Amino acid sequence: MYDRHVRARMIDFFTLEGMPWPRRLWDIGSLLALEELLEASIWARQRVLSPAAVDWQRHELLKVIGPDIGLGSKELRAELTSLLSKPLPYPSTAHRRLQDIVDHAREGYLSRWASAAARPEEQRPQPERLARVVAAHLLDLGYDANHLAAWIGQLARRQAIIDEVLQGAVALDTAAPQEFTVLAVLDNAPEREQAQRHEAWLSGREVVDWLKQRGHSTNGLRPGGGFLYRMVARDPFSAASQVRELVEHMVVRSSFERGNRGGVRAASKLWVDEHPEPIPFVTPSRGAHVLSLVNEGRLYQVQGQRTLIDDALELAAPLNRGALGPAVAGVWAAIESLLSHPDDPSDEERSGKAVAADRLAAVIACSWPRAELTALAHRHQPETPDALAYALAACTNSRERAAAVAKALAAGEMLAPTERFRRDSDIAAVHRMRRVVANPRAELATTAAVFRIAMRRLYRTRNIVLHGGSMQGVALKAALRIAAPLVGAGLDKITYATLVNDLSPLALAARAENGLKLVGGETGMTVVDLLDRRS
Structure with a gap:
C-alpha cells in the first residue's frame, strides 16, 4: 500500500487538467524556498519587501527545514537552522553563508530521501510527505508537469515499487539539461x-x-x-x-x-x-474554479448594480490563463479588495496587506475537509453495499453526504478502503481524512499554515512584480501554479457566501478563523460545518 500511495499522490501532483484543488500540490520544495528567502533579502534592501515580511518568511521556513532529511546530515541541518534563526540582510556574511550551505544541500537531495524510504517500515517517511517532497523538488528543478505525469504514469501502470520510483526520481534530479x-x-x-x-x-x-x-x-x-x-x-x-x-x-x-x-x-x-x-501553444488552465456561479444559477445574472464580488472576479480573471504579471497583480487586487479593511491593525507580523492572505488561507483550510469528504462520498463504490452506502443513499445534499463519510471514518468503518474505492488517489484521501476526523484542530492548523505560506508567497510575488518591476522572481511561476487553485477555492466560498447567504467576505473569514480554533471542541462544531452553519 505504501508504494501505491506514493505513486497515486505523485500522479495527483503532476496532473494539470481536471485535478480538484484539494488533491494538488500546495507548496514548493525546501531548496527553492531557501533560494526564495535569499532573494527576498535582496528585495528588502531595495525596499520592495518589508523587513517584517522577510522575517515572517524566515521564521516559517525555519519550521520546515529541521525535519527535511534531504537537506543533509543533522550537522548540516543544524547549521541551516542556526543561520535561519537570525536576520539575513543583504549583503552580509550570514547571507553569503546561507547561499553556500544551500549549494551543499542541493547535491544528493533526493538520494537522501531515497535512503530514508529504504529503511524498515516503521522508520520510513510518511507516504504523503515523501510524495510531496519528490514532486515539489522535480517541479522546482524545471521539469514540466506533463513530462513528469507521463513518467510516473508509466511506472504506475507496471506497479513499480517505491525503490524504482525513487531511483527514477534521483536520475531525473542528477540528469543534465x-x-x-x-x-x-x-x-x-x-x-x-x-x-x-x-x-x-x-x-x-x-x-x-x-x-x-x-x-x-x-x-x-x-x-x-x-x-x-x-x-x-x-x-x-x-x-x-x-x-x-x-x-x-x-x-x-x-x-x-x-x-x-x-x-x-x-x-x-x-x-x-x-x-x-x-x-x-495555449497552456492549460491554472485550475482556479468558482463553481458556485454555475451551481447556484448565477452565471448570467449580471444586471443591476455591480457588487464587490463582480469587481473581484473581473480583477482575478487573468488568473487561469493570463500572463504572469497581470495574473499576479489582478488576483492580489481581488483578494485585497475582499479581505482587507482600513481598520485592520498594522502590526509587524501582518505588515502591509498580509492579513488578507491569512484570512483567505483560513477560508481555504475550512473548505478542504468538506471538499474531500464530498468527493469520497461520490466515489464510494463497494461491490457489496455497506452501512455507509445505505447512509449515503438516504442523504439529500452534499453536507449530509460529507457528514456521513466523516461519521464512518470516525467509527472505524472504513479501515479497508481498498474494498470500497477503485482509485488509489481516493484511498490516499481516505487516510488523510481519517487523520483530520480523528484530530481536526491540529490537522487543520497544519494545513492552514501551508495555505498561509502559499498566500503570503503570492503577496510577496505581487510586490516584486508591481513595486520591483521584475518578472524574474525565482518562485514567480511556482507561486502562481500553487496559488491559483487555492485562490479559486477561496473565491468560490466567498462568492457563495455573499450571493447565497448574504455573508460578507470579512464575516466569512472571521467565521473561518473561529472554526479553526473551535472545531472538535465544546461547541460540537465538526469539519463539515466550519463555514456553513447548521440551521
Missing part, C-alpha cells in the same frame, strides 16, 4: 523584413518542409513564417514552454504597433524536434 530544437509557427507576422533578418527565422515554405521531413501533418496549416529555436531545458515540454514565453514577448511588443495590423499571432501548436506530437 538537454538542448532541444523547437519550432514556433506564426499565423501572422507583421514587419516581415525585421523577422527575416533574425537568424532563427524560417519562411512559410521552410516551415512546411521542416515539418514534413519529421513526419508531422501540415493539413490546414498556412504559416506566415516561424522561428526555429535551440533551447536548453529539462524536457521537451519545458523547452516548448520557454519558446512559448519568447513568442508571448513578441505578441506583447507587437501590441504597441501603430495602426491595425493584428500584431504577432502564433499558431495553435509548437513542435519539438524528435518529440512525436505537437504541443499546444
Whole structure:
C-alpha cells in the first residue's frame, strides 16, 4: 500500500487538467524556498519587501527545514537552522553563508530521501510527505508537469515499487539539461523584413518542409513564417514552454504597433524536434474554479448594480490563463479588495496587506475537509453495499453526504478502503481524512499554515512584480501554479457566501478563523460545518 500511495499522490501532483484543488500540490520544495528567502533579502534592501515580511518568511521556513532529511546530515541541518534563526540582510556574511550551505544541500537531495524510504517500515517517511517532497523538488528543478505525469504514469501502470520510483526520481534530479530544437509557427507576422533578418527565422515554405521531413501533418496549416529555436531545458515540454514565453514577448511588443495590423499571432501548436506530437501553444488552465456561479444559477445574472464580488472576479480573471504579471497583480487586487479593511491593525507580523492572505488561507483550510469528504462520498463504490452506502443513499445534499463519510471514518468503518474505492488517489484521501476526523484542530492548523505560506508567497510575488518591476522572481511561476487553485477555492466560498447567504467576505473569514480554533471542541462544531452553519 505504501508504494501505491506514493505513486497515486505523485500522479495527483503532476496532473494539470481536471485535478480538484484539494488533491494538488500546495507548496514548493525546501531548496527553492531557501533560494526564495535569499532573494527576498535582496528585495528588502531595495525596499520592495518589508523587513517584517522577510522575517515572517524566515521564521516559517525555519519550521520546515529541521525535519527535511534531504537537506543533509543533522550537522548540516543544524547549521541551516542556526543561520535561519537570525536576520539575513543583504549583503552580509550570514547571507553569503546561507547561499553556500544551500549549494551543499542541493547535491544528493533526493538520494537522501531515497535512503530514508529504504529503511524498515516503521522508520520510513510518511507516504504523503515523501510524495510531496519528490514532486515539489522535480517541479522546482524545471521539469514540466506533463513530462513528469507521463513518467510516473508509466511506472504506475507496471506497479513499480517505491525503490524504482525513487531511483527514477534521483536520475531525473542528477540528469543534465538537454538542448532541444523547437519550432514556433506564426499565423501572422507583421514587419516581415525585421523577422527575416533574425537568424532563427524560417519562411512559410521552410516551415512546411521542416515539418514534413519529421513526419508531422501540415493539413490546414498556412504559416506566415516561424522561428526555429535551440533551447536548453529539462524536457521537451519545458523547452516548448520557454519558446512559448519568447513568442508571448513578441505578441506583447507587437501590441504597441501603430495602426491595425493584428500584431504577432502564433499558431495553435509548437513542435519539438524528435518529440512525436505537437504541443499546444495555449497552456492549460491554472485550475482556479468558482463553481458556485454555475451551481447556484448565477452565471448570467449580471444586471443591476455591480457588487464587490463582480469587481473581484473581473480583477482575478487573468488568473487561469493570463500572463504572469497581470495574473499576479489582478488576483492580489481581488483578494485585497475582499479581505482587507482600513481598520485592520498594522502590526509587524501582518505588515502591509498580509492579513488578507491569512484570512483567505483560513477560508481555504475550512473548505478542504468538506471538499474531500464530498468527493469520497461520490466515489464510494463497494461491490457489496455497506452501512455507509445505505447512509449515503438516504442523504439529500452534499453536507449530509460529507457528514456521513466523516461519521464512518470516525467509527472505524472504513479501515479497508481498498474494498470500497477503485482509485488509489481516493484511498490516499481516505487516510488523510481519517487523520483530520480523528484530530481536526491540529490537522487543520497544519494545513492552514501551508495555505498561509502559499498566500503570503503570492503577496510577496505581487510586490516584486508591481513595486520591483521584475518578472524574474525565482518562485514567480511556482507561486502562481500553487496559488491559483487555492485562490479559486477561496473565491468560490466567498462568492457563495455573499450571493447565497448574504455573508460578507470579512464575516466569512472571521467565521473561518473561529472554526479553526473551535472545531472538535465544546461547541460540537465538526469539519463539515466550519463555514456553513447548521440551521
